[in-house]
Amino acid sequence: IPLRSGFSTVGTPSFSNVQYARIVVESPTRTHIRFAEMNLVGSEWRNIDIPVGDSTIDPKLEISFVNFEENADAPDFYTLPPGLRRAVNRTTDILENEQSLSLDVTNLERGESRGAIRVRPRPFDAFNYETMRFFLHGSDELDDALVPGREPKVVAWIRFGWDSLNYYEYRVPLLAGWNPYEIDFDDIAALKQEAVDPTTLSVFPIADRPGHSYALRGNPSLTRVQFVAFGIENRAWPGGLNSSMWINELRAVGSKGGTDWAARVSASARLADFGTINYNASRTNPDFHRLEERFGDRVERTNWAFNSVFQLDKFLPESMSGSSLPVSYSHTERIADPRYIAESDVEVERAVDRIRGDVSLPEDLASRRADSLERSVETLVVTDALAFSDIRLAFGGSSWPIRDIVNKLSFGFAYDQERERSPLYEERFRWQWDFRGGYGTRIPKNFTIKPFSSFLDSVPVLDFWKDFEINLLPTDIGASVQLHRERTTEKLRRLEFASPVVRDFRADRSANFNWPLLTGGVINPQVDYNLTTRSSLIDIETDDAGRQRTGGEIAERLFFDEGRLFQFGRDSRSTQTFTFTARPRIPFIPAAERLFRPTASYRVEYNWEDLLIEPTGEGSYAKSASWNSTGRLGMTIF
Numbered sequence: 324i325p326l327r328s329g330f331s332t333v334g335t336p337s338f339s340n341v342q343y344a345r346i347v348v349e350s351p352t353r354t355h356i357r358f359a360e361m362n363l364v365g366s367e368w369r370n371i372d373i374p375v376g377d378s379t380i381d382p383k384l385e386i387s388f389v390n391f392e393e394n395a396d397a398p399d400f401y402t403l404p405p406g407l408r409r410a411v412n413r414t415t416d417i418l419e420n421e422q423s424l425s426l427d428v429t430n431l432e433r434g435e436s437r438g439a440i441r442v443r444p445r446p447f448d449a450f451n452y453e454t455m456r457f458f459l460h461g462s463d464e465l466d467d468a469l470v471p472g473r474e475p476k477v478v479a480w481i482r483f484g485w486d487s488l489n490y491y492e493y494r495v496p497l498l499a500g501w502n503p504y505e506i507d508f509d510d511i512a513a514l515k516q517e518a519v520d521p522t523t524l525s526v527f528p529i530a531d532r533p534g535h536s537y538a539l540r541g542n543p544s545l546t547r548v549q550f551v552a553f554g555i556e557n558r559a560w561p562g563g564l565n566s567s568m569w570i571n572e573l574r575a576v577g578s579k580g581g582t583d584w585a586a587r588v589s590a591s592a593r594l595a596d597f598g599t600i601n602y603n604a605s606r607t608n609p610d611f612h613r614l615e616e617r618f619g620d621r622v623e624r625t626n627w628a629f630n631s632v633f634q635l636d637k638f639l640p641e642s643m644s645g646s647s648l649p650v651s652y653s654h655t656e657r658i659a660d661p662r663y664i665a666e667s668d669v670e671v672e673r674a675v676d677r678i679r680g681d682v683s684l685p686e687d688l689a690s691r692r693a694d695s696l697e698r699s700v701e702t703l704v705v706t707d708a709l710a711f712s713d714i715r716l717a718f719g720g721s722s723w724p725i726r727d728i729v730n731k732l733s734f735g736f737a738y739d740q741e742r743e744r745s746p747l748y749e750e751r752f753r754w755q756w757d758f759r760g761g762y763g764t765r766i767p768k769n770f771t772i773k774p775f776s777s778f779l780d781s782v783p784v785l786d787f788w789k790d791f792e793i794n795l796l797p798t799d800i801g802a803s804v805q806l807h808r809e810r811t812t813e814k815l816r817r818l819e820f821a822s823p824v825v826r827d828f829r830a831d832r833s834a835n836f837n838w839p840l841l842t843g844g845v846i847n848p849q850v851d852y853n854l855t856t857r858s859s860l861i862d863i864e865t866d867d868a869g870r871q872r873t874g875g876e877i878a879e880r881l882f883f884d885e886g887r888l889f890q891f892g893r894d895s896r897s898t899q900t901f902t903f904t905a906r907p908r909i910p911f912i913p914a915a916e917r918l919f920r921p922t923a924s925y926r927v928e929y930n931w932e933d934l935l936i937e938p939t940g941e942g943s944y945a946k947s948a949s950w951n952s953t954g955r956l957g958m959t960i961f
Contacts, residue, residue, distance in 0.1 A: 773793075
């Protein structure tokens with residue numbers, strides 16, 4: 324029953340939203356009907372010359388299917404291709420039906436061609452297969468064999484590729500009866516190196532197959548087969564051609580690659596308590612794949628890395644025991660050498676050999692172009708990193724400047740760089756360094772007053788106040804400075820000029836303290852304060868003309884400039900946080916703290932930000948400020 328015609332309609336039904344199917348039986352007498360099977364059937368094949376959604380009917384082409392159960396008798400006399408057998412249903416043990424795609428052409432004049440196309444919802448990667456095979460069946464009125472030295476009267480073709488401008492094509496004589504055909508993927512992909520004009524169809528006869536030829540248009544790839552099409556062309560048939568062609572058993576066979584190997588090795592050495600050295604390397608060949616994968620990724624990958632850590636403080640004198648002076652260095656290299664050009668089925672080695680063998684080019688120019696192609700498909704990433712992670716020097720002596728200032732300082736420095744060459748980047752270089760300096764100490768309780776400890780220690784009820792303390796100074800203070808500088812330069816292969824330089828130079832400063840004002844009393848307030856500020860130093864990276872300053876010129880503007888010990892640049896962000904916490908105690912009730920414990924806190928945060936740009940118009944802003952506060956009361960019951 325055709326769904327697109329022959330129906331009366333009620334309202335405005337739509338095939339895109341079918342909720343139910345209703346069967347109505349009208350009979351003057353009682354009727355017994357049994358349904359053996361009801362299915363929605365259709366075809367993804369359509370006329371290649373008619374767009375999707377166009378209801379135009381081509382009188383010269385009919386696309387249908389022929390099968391064993393319905394077309395085995397006259398007038399079709401359908402048979403299976405040689406060597407094929409009908410599948411057996413494992414549940415019912417009954418032979419299943421078998422069918423072929425049928426293209427019927429009517430009055431097809433010389434030079435005319437008609438075809439059917441099937442567009443896949445997702446591209447098919449045929450690259451990992453060796454051949455494509457299929458069977459074609461021509462009508463009985465066609466020639467049984469190709470006459471030597473003559474062009475075939477009727478030609479059948481198969482196309483597959485991305486779209487109508489990028490596809491491969493295989494042309495064969497259409498002969499009577501079933502005939503097998505095979506496409507060698509390596510042979511047809513290699514023709515792209517011979518094609519002169521990608522905007523036109525280039526045809527290449529196959530030497531050992533008379534009447535057969537390969538063709539290609541544009542830049543198709545076996546890695547992305549979006550459509551498959553079959554067609555018939557009247558090459559020299561007298562008068563209008565009325566014939567049919569059956570297509571069956573289209574398949575990709577012969578997986579490539581077979582077996583391959585991958586390896587990994589690692590080694591490490593320990594130099595007593597002075598340092599450690601580690602080395603690891605790995606190699607994965609193009610056709611290697613895991614058990615759960617069908618194919619490799621066609622890329623030869625080689626990675627190796629070296630890293631070391633040394634404790635230089637082991638060379639310091641014993642009087643500086645407790646110092647920390649670690650240094651680490653690492654070097655890594657990642658090489659990805661693809662067998663084929665990216666997004667293509669062209670083998671790199673073949674393409675390089677073709678360029679070197681091009682006699683129309685001077686030898687030195689051909690060599691440079693071949694080397695350039697090899698470098699353009701390869702990915703090479705080299706990384707180096709050097710770090711002094713946590714430097715602390717502990718000098719001997721009991722003087723407070725050494726003990727509480729110098730020995731409380733800590734420093735850190737890290738530098739890393741990365742060079743990259745890939746199909747995307749002709750050259751890319753990124754480097755950055757970070758410096759950190761910090762100070763933190765705990766103030767001893769030399770500035771604490773205990774007013775009641777001497778005379779309320781043994782007084783009943785009033786001994787609640789015996790541990791009451793007044794702290795005149797914070798107990799913990801800290802400050803830190805961090806500097807970050809980086810730069811990235813790159814040149815994309817598809818652009819004639821280098822990309823703009825990406826720079827960053829900033830400083831972060833912070834200070835904090837913790838101050839329990841009163842302890843051992845009723846309220847027991849404590850104050851925590853934290854200040855962080857970020858500033859930009861990007862202005863000193865370049866001069867007024869935008870040219871990069873040298874390291875010496877930058878240092879002159881960082882140190883002792885405008886009467887400052889160090890120039891931190893323009894502040895762009897600042898955050899202050901003040902937290903007040905209280906842990907009240909209930910006096911004169913024995914063991915009250917073992918039953919319940921009240922808490923209270925108040926926190927306020929102030930944020931300020933400067934975008935360091937000029938406002939662009941009404942409604943825009945370059946500076947902003949905000950604050951938020953939170954209060955909290957709680958009770959913990961045990």
